[in-house]
Amino acid sequence: MRFKDKKALITGAAGGIGKAIIARLQAEGAVVAASDLDLSGTAADHALTGDLTNAGYADALPQRALDAMGGLDILINNAGIMRRGAVTDSNDEDLRISLAVNVEAPFRLCRAAIPIMAAGGGGAIVNTASCWGVHPGPDHALYCMTKAAIASLTRCMGRDHAHQGIRVNAVCPNEVDTPMLRTGFELRGFNPATAVAELDKTVPIGRIAQPEDIADVVAFLASDDARYMCGALVEVNGGKPVG
Numbered sequence: 001m002r003f004k005d006k007k008a009l010i011t012g013a014a015g016g017i018g019k020a021i022i023a024r025l026q027a028e029g030a031v032v033a034a035s036d037l038d039l040s041g042t043a044a045d046h047a048l049t050g051d052l053t054n055a056g057y058a059d060a061l062p063q064r065a066l067d068a069m070g071g072l073d074i075l076i077n078n079a080g081i082m083r084r085g086a087v088t089d090s091n092d093e094d095l096r097i098s099l100a101v102n103v104e105a106p107f108r109l110c111r112a113a114i115p116i117m118a119a120g121g122g123g124a125i126v127n128t129a130s131c132w133g134v135h136p137g138p139d140h141a142l143y144c145m146t147k148a149a150i151a152s153l154t155r156c157m158g159r160d161h162a163h164q165g166i167r168v169n170a171v172c173p174n175e176v177d178t179p180m181l182r183t184g185f186e187l188r189g190f191n192p193a194t195a196v197a198e199l200d201k202t203v204p205i206g207r208i209a210q211p212e213d214i215a216d217v218v219a220f221l222a223s224d225d226a227r228y229m230c231g232a233l234v235e236v237n238g239g240k241p242v243g
Contacts, residue, residue: 001016002223004029007069009062011035011052011109012079013042016178020215020232021076028219030074033065045069052079052095052105062113068213071120075113077106077127077150082184086140094142102146107153108169114161122165124222125156131235137242151233158231167230169221174237175199175208199214204239 008025011149012018013034022032022044035043037051046068050057066072079100083094106127117123132140133147155172159167175181182192200207217236 001029002219002225003074006030006066006073006128007033007067007071008074008076008222009033009048009113010036010044010076010078011061011105011111012128013044014039015078015180016211017176018042018078020211021078021218024212024215024219025074025222028223031069033068035061036079042194048111048132053100055108058105058108059112061109066116066210072113072116073120073123075109075117075123075125076218076222077109077125078218079105079237080128080130080147082140083142084179084184085142086139090142098142098146102143103153104149110153110157110183114157114164114166117162117166119159123167123169124226125157125166126221127151129172129216130153131174131234131237131242133201134172134233134235135242146195151191154233155231162230167221167226168210169226169229169232169234171214171217171221172237173209173214173220174231174235174240174242175203176214177208177210186208202240203237207238209236209238 003025008030010021014036032044033043033046033048035048039047039049048064052058084096127150128150130147133151136144143190157168185192185195
């Protein structure tokens with residue numbers, strides 16, 4: 001029960017990884033407030049539905065979580081969006097939404113959450129970056145750029161706020177078997193099951209990640225087991241480098 005009496009806010013809570021994080025933290029005693037556009041399929045203790053691209057919603061979310069739960073010890077910035085293609089294949093809307101979800105929203109949430117955590121004696125922030133942000137690959141220009149930004153922000157905040165008892169770290173997954181991944185295959189005309197099976201063959205450990213593989217690392221970073229980690233980027237990739 002590493003999270004007994006702990007209060008956690010999780011964004012991107014309705015996705016595959018988000019649901020796994022909720023389940024993991026609740027199983028160890030956390031009270032969870034969740035954020036997403038539609039939270040009808042989640043099991044969070046508090047549903048704070050909204051659009052993270054709305055600056056007012058993002059700015060106010062940590063305080064709303066504090067009000068709902070009576071505390072805020074953990075922030076998981078898990079919401080993310082992927083736009084594929086080279087720069088020349090990316091339009092203004094791709095740029096806007098990628099920056100808004102992957103960079104601006106976590107920036108706003110951290111900016112609002114850190115004073116709350118500091119006043120409460122400390123806390124832990126875990127950002128979802130990506131191996132693609134640490135080792136940029138082809139045909140994902142906006143995704144690599146924005147995930148590199150959140151990785152860099154994590155390192156900066158890890159140093160800037162450690163003295164306040166606030167640890168900021170990031171998990172950096174490679175491919176994860178989520179509904180978003182499978183929908184992406186469908187949109188490109190592939191059979192999702194076949195495509196995932198082929199993708200499994202490219203990973204040294206023998207399969208792409210399941211959401212629980214990422215959630216377990218997030219839980220570790222959020223817990224006192226990672227008490228001496230600040231500004232770390234933890235790659236969870238099954239041994240597969242970015243292609």
